[in-house]
Amino acid sequence: MDIDWGILAGVFGVSLGVTLVVVVMFSLGLAxxxxxxxxxxxxxxxxxxxxxxxxxxxxxxxxxxxxxxxYGIDLIVPG
Numbered sequence: 001m002d003i004d005w006g007i008l009a010g011v012f013g014v015s016l017g018v019t020l021v022v023v024v025m026f027s028l029g030l031a032x033x034x035x036x037x038x039x040x041x042x043x044x045x046x047x048x049x050x051x052x053x054x055x056x057x058x059x060x061x062x063x064x065x066x067x068x069x070x071y072g073i074d075l076i077v078p079g
Contacts, residue, residue, distance in 0.1 A: 022068050029061030
């Protein structure tokens with residue numbers, strides 16, 4: 001049995017990179033969701049353009065995390 005260390009290091013690097021991207025995107029989604037006022041009600045909550053942009057950003061961040069998770073499940077589950 002022979003281990004190709006270059007390929008193993010490549011797999012480790014890609015999985016580490018994807019993990020970091022998903023964690024950052026989820027964190028940005030949470031920050032945008034809170035900025036939009038979906039957490040605790042803020043005293044100066046405005047229903048303007050910033051609210052819509054923050055909500056859209058949060059939804060896009062969460063959707064990208066969901067897409068990566070769904071792709072990973074698709075790779076693992078045969079079908």
